Every structure is written in structure tokens, then in C-alpha cells.
Amino acid sequence: MDSNASTLILRPPLSIQNDIEKGQPVLVFDTSLLQKQPNLPTQFLWPHEDLTCITQDELTEPPVDLKGFFNGDKEAISLAASQIRAACSNHGFFQVINHGVDSIVIRAAHQQMDAFFDLPMSRKFAVKRKPGSVWGYSGAHADRYSSKLPWKETFSFGYSHENSLELDVINYFKSVLGKDFEEAGLVYQKYCEAMRNLSLVILELLSISLGVDRSHYRKLFEDGNSIMRCNSYPPCREAGLTLGTGPHCDPNSITILHQDQVGGLEIFANNKWQAIRPRPDAFVVNIGDTFMALCNGRYKSCLHRAVVNKEKVRRSLVYFVSPKEDKVLRPPEDLMGSEEARKYPDFKWSDLLEFTQNHYRADSTTLQNFAYWLLSSKNTFN
Numbered sequence: 001m002d003s004n005a006s007t008l009i010l011r012p013p014l015s016i017q018n019d020i021e022k023g024q025p026v027l028v029f030d031t032s033l034l035q036k037q038p039n040l041p042t043q044f045l046w047p048h049e050d051l052t053c054i055t056q057d058e059l060t061e062p063p064v065d066l067k068g069f070f071n072g073d074k075e076a077i078s079l080a081a082s083q084i085r086a087a088c089s090n091h092g093f094f095q096v097i098n099h100g101v102d103s104i105v106i107r108a109a110h111q112q113m114d115a116f117f118d119l120p121m122s123r124k125f126a127v128k129r130k131p132g133s134v135w136g137y138s139g140a141h142a143d144r145y146s147s148k149l150p151w152k153e154t155f156s157f158g159y160s161h162e163n164s165l166e167l168d169v170i171n172y173f174k175s176v177l178g179k180d181f182e183e184a185g186l187v188y189q190k191y192c193e194a195m196r197n198l199s200l201v202i203l204e205l206l207s208i209s210l211g212v213d214r215s216h217y218r219k220l221f222e223d224g225n226s227i228m229r230c231n232s233y234p235p236c237r238e239a240g241l242t243l244g245t246g247p248h249c250d251p252n253s254i255t256i257l258h259q260d261q262v263g264g265l266e267i268f269a270n271n272k273w274q275a276i277r278p279r280p281d282a283f284v285v286n287i288g289d290t291f292m293a294l295c296n297g298r299y300k301s302c303l304h305r306a307v308v309n310k311e312k313v314r315r316s317l318v319y320f321v322s323p324k325e326d327k328v329l330r331p332p333e334d335l336m337g338s339e340e341a342r343k344y345p346d347f348k349w350s351d352l353l354e355f356t357q358n359h360y361r362a363d364s365t366t367l368q369n370f371a372y373w374l375l376s377s378k379n380t381f382n
């Protein structure tokens, strides 16, 4: 653990996530109205340091080909594992191709996302995210924050790896959006099932790349409760002043993302922001804070953001792979040398979720601050 942890515990309370005061009017993210205002509302302005993009570099590392993994080709598996090891030790990002996910399912998921975000505001509002929950619709997270609002709309729901054969997603869509979204429910049920299966493959490759028991991480996530999210970033006349998603590391374990052809995802690698050019045949994979803790910091949680543009709406499908809430999370024994110190305390996903929902707005230092918070509030370190 960081030697100055005990000093930091004594710092003033961390930033509170839900900074909207009761009684304050909440901004409605209706871009047809917002765009008529002469200037971008101040709530959407981001500080200069978060907006910097000195060069429009692109990250050009080759994608990891999963074909050999599915064929059981030992050489190809070891090549994939070494590419993953290099990428994750450096910045925590890689893309996968020949991933086995049906392109028809991916296309259908994008089409259903378009249909959802094109609904009138009143319908989207009817499935609004409730305080304390990550599920539902949110416009610019304006019901939670009052500054540095992201220029985006999101719609999120859960997917249980354990009950993957039950029709939870179909039922959720039917219950909140009615019969005309039954087809969408079916599409996302299939999409989430594909993401669950792909995530277990990636977790197996991560185990191989770290030299631990091949099935260790796979088993840990077999009964996980992941979060599926659709993101929509409308065009913005003053795109250079705001962000679609500010710089952050995902708090979950790994994230599997599919972006449309517009582009806007950037990751911080080799000391600069680098754009990720969209590839319809690839999924983007990010290491998140939970996985960083699970491998004792060997792999980096990927710092990333999404920028917006003046012309086109951009959309992305994001699957936040997460463990079962009450599982105790710690690095596997075969990873830790006898002399190696633990960098993070044991924790549960429910604690990190609570931290990001109620106490701290996710940014580049969430994991470190979460560790301090855990130590100060529970005073345990195993």
C-alpha cells in the first residue's frame, strides 16, 4: 500500500457524487432546445486541462486476433497473451477481432439503440434512472451533478451472468418500455449473452497473460452482475468546450465497447491523448479499476474519455463486466510472490459501486481514493 495512505485518510471529505441540491431545478438534456441558446450552458463547460488534445494522434497498435484461441492454437494463444500483457501493462487498452460475436447481433443492437434515443423526451423520461440505481435513462447526468455535465444521454440495465438463460433483459424492456420494445429486449438479451461469453474468453486470456491458473478470473466472473449501457452523444455547436464523457477509469473490472463509425473515444497512452479509430469488426477492451486491484496493479486501469463533434451524433454500446456484488475481491495467490506487498485492500464490488454512486465522481484516481476511503471507514486491510 502507498506509504502516504495514512496521511491521505486525514484529508477533507471526498467530493460528493450527487451534488444537486434538493429544490434546485434540474436541467433537461433536450438538445433541440439547448442548441438554440446563444452559448453553451455553463454546466457543460469542462476545465481546460480536461479538454487538452495537443496532437490528434491515433493509437495504432494491432488488434488481438481471437481466432487462434477458439481453435486451441497454442502459439496463437501465447501471441495473444503477450500482446495483452504489453498493452495492459502500458495503458490498459486493446481491441479484439475474430471475437465470435455475430455481426447481425451487433448491427441490431445499434439499430435498437437508435430507436430508443430517437424517442420523444417524455418516453425516455418515463424510464429515468432512479437515485441510487445505475439502471435507466439519464440525460447528461443532470439529476446528479450540477457542473462538468457530460454532453450525452445514456440508457443502462443489468445482466446477470448467473441467470443468463433467464429472460431478464426482455422482461425489463417489456416492463419499462412496453410492447413496442419487446424486440429491443430480445436483441439486448442476445447481445448481453454474447458479451458475457466474450468477457469470459478475455478473462481467460488475461489469466494466461498474468501466468495464473487459466480459469481463475473466468470462474470469478461466471456469476457476475454486469451493466449494459447505450451511450448517445448528440452533435454540439461548441464541441471544443465540453466532453461526452470526461477523463475517467471505469470502476468495474473490464469494459467491452463497440462504437459506431463516427469516432470520439480517446485513451491516455504514452503520455498523450490518442484517438481510437472505429473498426466495425472490433470490440474495444479496457481494463477497469476492479481488475487493476485483482492483479495487484500489474495492469493499468485505462484512462479514457469521449469527445463530441459539431456535425454528427455518435453512439456506443458498453458492457461493464462486474463481479457478483458481495464477493470478496483480492488477487489470486499464484500471482503474489511471497514478498510482494498488497497494493489495495480486499473489497466487494458493492462497496466500489456505492463509492462511485454516493461519495465520489469517477475520475482518474477513483481506485486510489476508494482504497483510502475503505481503509478510513472500515479500517481493515487483509
Ligand SMILES: C=C1C[C@]23C[C@H]1CC[C@H]2[C@]1(C)CCC[C@@](C)(C(=O)O)[C@H]1[C@@H]3C(=O)O
Pocket: 134, 141, 150, 227, 245, 246, 248, 249, 250, 251, 252, 320, 353, 356, 357, 362
Ligand atoms: C459503477 C458505475 C459508475 C458508472 C456506471 C457504472 C460503470 C461505469 C461508470 C461510469 C461510466 C464511469 C464514467 C463516469 C460515469 C459517471 C459516467 O459518465 O457515466 C460513470 C457511471 C455512472 O455513475 O453513471
Ligand SMILES: O=C(O)CCC(=O)C(=O)O
Pocket: 229, 231, 245, 250, 257, 259, 264, 265, 304, 305, 306, 315, 316, 318
Ligand atoms: O462512448 C465511449 O466511447 C466511451 C464511453 C465510456 O467511457 C463509458 O461509458 O464509460
Ligand SMILES: [Fe+2]
Pocket: 248, 249, 250, 255, 304
Ligand atoms: Fe468509460
